[in-house]
Amino acid sequence: MKDSPLNTQQSKLTKSTLWLMTIGAGLVVANNYYNQPLLGKIARELNVSEATANNVAMITQIGYAAGLFLLVPLGDMFRKRKIIIIDFVLIIASLIAFALSQNITTMIIASFFIGLSSVVPQMFVPLAAQLSDPKEKGKNVGMVMTGLLIGILVSRIFSGVLGEYLGWRQVYYIAAGIIFILWILIFFLLPDIKPTFKGSYWGLMKSISHYIKTVPSLRLASIRGALALGSFLAFWTTLTFHLERPPFFAGSDIAGELGLVGIGGALAASMVGRISDRVNKNTLIMCAAILMIMSWAILGIWGFTYAGLIVGIFVLDVGLQSIHVSNQTIVFSTNPDATNRLNTVYMTSYFIGGSFGTFAGGKAWEHMGWNGVVLTGAAFVVILLLIHLIFSPKMK
Structure with missing residues (x-):
């Protein structure tokens, strides 16, 4: 088991x-959302409950965590370009299988493989870092991350509007076509670099286990990230059900268009990245958690109005x-020679938390409606804040 120095030349x-990877990151990650x-449309067409349809979103997140x-660690062991090209075939096949699904079981299986294969953006990020001039590394990585965030936001608008007017199946056929065009561009334009890890796959995975055991700040960041995304997705996966009921009686297009509000989050990510080196990160995380709790209070009190939803x-x-x-700033600073594997630990935990939040949100909606979703989402963040306040002072 050995890590080789990067051949930056x-x-x-x-x-x-850089633009190819930025746009590609957005287009690929969109498949998960x-x-x-x-x-709501899927539940009605397949004649299943809203809670059962919610499993589609949950399983997609579980598949993404598995991927x-x-x-993603294979990017340290094999040539990233080859892995990405092969992976794109699986993405296209999974999207088409989802579009052709005639029952919820087939759809859930296809959802898992959509999530599993749509991890390419997490290969683009370290690839951008490896290919960049040291003076431009931060800027270039930030650009790819911005593409990823915009892809998450725009995906909901894209599928919500197209789903309302063309049907949900057409959304996935179009998505498969987009990925096919991107696959051709990647095949001809993406550069190739040599892998940095020398050893077996088992050795690679063993090294990941080593970082989990020996880096407490990585474990704490992973728990915080998991709870934060769990809270976030408890909201987004039940929003469409909430909007279909009184007083809104809205379709998937409105649920998608509300994703435009999330642009503020992408701008916040850029701003936080700029100030994180000058501000105590533990204080920053505490303030962010309090903001999330405030958002759930807004959604609980004014969540039956569009103004309340937008602000929330x-x-x-x-x-x-x-x-x-x-979290990512903390994680990447612990061991610069193993950013791929540190990112694997953090992001896997992140999306496991997201899948659990999706599941919990769906169950809360089924039994308690919107109030249950609000309580569940807020509970995730309260637990996050308590864990952070207890353990973060012990971290260097």
């Missing part, structure tokens, strides 16, 4: 390659992205 990051505004843990979404998104960026 083997390729150079051009503007066209197309289903959220469409869950982060099992596939904005504050919730700013809080989540602030915690996420602060």
